[in-house]
Amino acid sequence: MRLQHLHLLLTLAETGSLRAAAETLNVTQPALTKSLKQLEEEFGATLVLRTPKGVRLAPAGELLAVRAATVVRELDRAREEVAWHTQNTRGTVTVGVSPAAGLLLAPPALSRFQARWPNVMVRLVDALYPKALQQLRSAELDMALGPMPAAGIARDLQAQPLVQSASVIVARRGHPLARARRLQDLQQAAWILTGPRQGPGDPIHLGFEEKGLAPPRVSLECESFSTLLAMLPTVDMLALVPKRFFDSHGPRIGLAAVAIEDPLPPTTIHLFTRSDAPLTLHAQRLLEAFVHEARLAQRAD
Missing domain, CATH: 3.40.190.10 (Periplasmic binding protein-like II)
Structure with missing residues (x-):
């Protein structure tokens, strides 16, 4: 399986059309159809269903697409990190924050972080669970700050309690x-x-x-x-x-x-990360800034 096969599946899911997907990927429609057939043969399952209105993912295709999206995002993240080290390009960290975390920890943590890492862009995303944890699992977020779900979390995530919010x-x-x-x-x-x-x-x-x-x-x-x-x-x-x-x-x-x-x-704010994917260097440093500010806030209370 090649990376282009994953892009193919994701583009089909997004466009719902073989023709539109071929145009997006800049390939011919016969070449796209051939690649799709190879992917289905490799997995031994129908991944895409053809309908009078276009195409849609079959159940097996939907399962694979979730994994494919994560793989593609992780590879993009790896390319960005390597370029950041070798070419001095700008890095990016995306953090999902609950309202309490945004007010209590984000301002001082970002001030501390950006003083040390001015070439790293931080994206703060308003996120309430369980949506934030879903975005973390799909690699849309590098980390998430917020309360622990009532049902807890599965082993694919790890949580570090930071500070209590009144x-x-x-x-x-x-x-x-x-x-x-x-x-x-x-x-x-x-x-x-x-x-x-x-x-x-x-x-x-x-x-x-x-x-x-x-x-x-x-x-x-x-x-x-x-x-x-x-x-x-x-x-x-x-x-x-x-x-x-x-x-x-x-x-x-x-x-x-x-x-x-x-x-x-009170509500305990936790810092959530994925258990199966390492953070980039700058994401790890931002995590440490959040932990540091949480300790200061706890002492102040």
């Missing part, structure tokens, strides 16, 4: 429950769920049921914190967010913290 309940200024002081005072509240269920933004973690109270009523789900910021000042709902996120954005847009006396669960 949480706070927030509402619009003037909300009828803004002055509540006990969890039981919030039984009738409508909640906004930020991120996935069972994630750190799920009010289920506040322990209503453990106290013999009815579970919180989620009336709205927001995938992003930008959507949350747009909604909260205009509705009579509560949300559970990282304290640093509220401190940075809440007061200036009319939000208030609901200072209940019951303890709120």
Whole structure:
């Protein structure tokens, strides 16, 4: 199997057309068909299905395409790293960060890193799990910073706990429950769920049921914190967010913290990497910068 075979499969998946794939790869359609036949013979399976509207990957092709995308990205990363060492080209590191990680660790870590590695471009990608871990597995990310999924992680990933992030309940200024002081005072509240269920933004973690109270009523789900910021000042709902996120954005847009006396669960920010793929040198140095800043933040608390 050649690398061009992997590019062929990925291009077919992207274009859905033999003709379009041939044009993209700058080969003739008969040559493309011949290469596809060789790939299918090697794997002993049908990889591409022809339909009246074009082509699509067969189940076996979809399985291979996932692996192929990872292989291609790893080879691209290897070429970039070698060129960075031998030709002094610009390196790139892509990091998925949760909102809490972005506020707590990213600014000081990037300042430290870029002072030492000015020719390395860092791409920060807003990422909530489980999407961030899926992107890490497919090699779209070099590393990811965020909370541990409720179900944990598989052996293909490794996680390093970095720092705890405090949480706070927030509402619009003037909300009828803004002055509540006990969890039981919030039984009738409508909640906004930020991120996935069972994630750190799920009010289920506040322990209503453990106290013999009815579970919180989620009336709205927001995938992003930008959507949350747009909604909260205009509705009579509560949300559970990282304290640093509220401190940075809440007061200036009319939000208030609901200072209940019951303890709120903190979120531990982890640093996730793949177990089966080494980091590039500059990615490893950025990882070390995140770890260093996490230690400083922990001591400050």
